[in-house]
Amino acid sequence: MDGKPENILDMVRRALAAQAELGVGELVVKSANSVEPRTVARLIANGSRVVPVAAAIGVEAVETDASPASFGVELDSQFDSLDAHRAAICNCQLCTLGKTRNKFVYGVGNPNAEIMFIGEAPGAEEDRLGDPFVGRAGQLLDKIIEAMKLSRQEVYIANILKCRPPGNRDPEPQEMEKCFPYLREQVRLVHPKLLCALGRIAAQALLQTTAPLGTLRGSWHVYENTPLLVTYHPAALLRFPKYKKDTWEDMQKLMARHESMK
Numbered sequence: 560m561d562g563k564p565e566n567i568l569d570m571v572r573r574a575l576a577a578q579a580e581l582g583v584g585e586l587v588v589k590s591a592n593s594v595e596p597r598t599v600a601r602l603i604a605n606g607s608r609v610v611p612v613a614a615a616i617g618v619e620a621v622e623t624d625a626s627p628a629s630f631g632v633e634l635d636s637q638f639d640s641l642d643a644h645r646a647a648i649c650n651c652q653l654c655t656l657g658k659t660r661n662k663f664v665y666g667v668g669n670p671n672a673e674i675m676f677i678g679e680a681p682g683a684e685e686d687r688l689g690d691p692f693v694g695r696a697g698q699l700l701d702k703i704i705e706a707m708k709l710s711r712q713e714v715y716i717a718n719i720l721k722c723r724p725p726g727n728r729d730p731e732p733q734e735m736e737k738c739f740p741y742l743r744e745q746v747r748l749v750h751p752k753l754l755c756a757l758g759r760i761a762a763q764a765l766l767q768t769t770a771p772l773g774t775l776r777g778s779w780h781v782y783e784n785t786p787l788l789v790t791y792h793p794a795a796l797l798r799f800p801k802y803k804k805d806t807w808e809d810m811q812k813l814m815a816r817h818e819s820m821k
C-alpha cells in the first residue's frame with residue numbers, strides 16, 4: 560500500500576477475486592458490476608455458481624445457475640498471456656464434455672507464432688496427453704509443417720473445442736458456441752500473421768458460414784482482420800491421400816503469403 564485510502568469498491572473486488580482464487584464453490588453477489596468480469600468468467604468456467612443475492616436468500620424466483628451473459632460477462636474477457644488464460648479456463652464445465660474429458664487440450668507452440676493452425680477437436684490421443692494433434696493426424700500435420708520448413712515449436716496449434724467429443728463425433732453447435740470464445744482469446748494473444756483452418760468444422764466455425772469445404776478451401780478469407788486459408792483436415796488426408804496434392808498447393812500459398820509479409 561502506498562498510504563492512499565483504498566476505494567471501498569476496489570477492496571470488495573479484491574476480496575471477491577481472492578475468494579475466486581481460493582476456489583469458492585458459490586459466490587453471492589449484489590450485482591454484476593460488484594465483481595470483475597474476469598473473476599465471474601473464471602468462477603463460472605470452473606463450475607462455480609455465481610448467485611445474485613436475491614436468489615440466494617429466496618426473495619425472488621430467479622435462475623440460480625447464472626450464465627455469464629446474465630452477468631454481462633463476455634467469456635472472452637481479455638488475459639495478459641496464454642498461460643494466464645489457460646489457467647483460468649482449464650477446469651471448464653460449460654458443456655457436458657467437461658465431464659467426459661480426461662485432459663483439457665488448450666493449445667501448443669510458439670506464443671508469438673506468425674502462423675496458427677486451427678483444427679476441430681481433440682481425439683483419443685490428444686485427450687490422453689493434453690496436447691492438440693499428437694495422434695496419427697497430428698503426425699501428418701507435423702510432416703506438413705516440416706515440409707514448409709517450419710517446426711511444431713515455431714507455429715501455434717489449437718482447436719475449436721478444447722475437450723474431446725466422445726467417440727470422436729462432430730462437435731455439437733452448443734459446444735462450439737461455449738468454447739469458441741476461448742479460441743478467439745488465443746488468437747488475440749498469439750496475434751498470428753496468418754491463420755490456417757484445418758477442415759470443414761474449423762473453417763465453418765471461424766468464418767461463421769455453412770458453406771461446404773469445397774468452396775472454402777484454397778482461397779483466402781479473413782477472421783477478425785487476420786488472413787485465413789482453409790485446407791483439408793489431416794485426418795481426411797489419411798483417409799483420402801489423393802487430397803495431399805491440393806493440400807500441398809494450399810501450403811505453398813500460405814508460405815508465399817508469409818514470405819511476402821516479411
Ligand code: URA
Nearest residue numbers: 678679680681691692
Ligand atoms: N483432430 C483435430 O482436429 N484436432 C486434434 O487435436 C486432433 C485431431
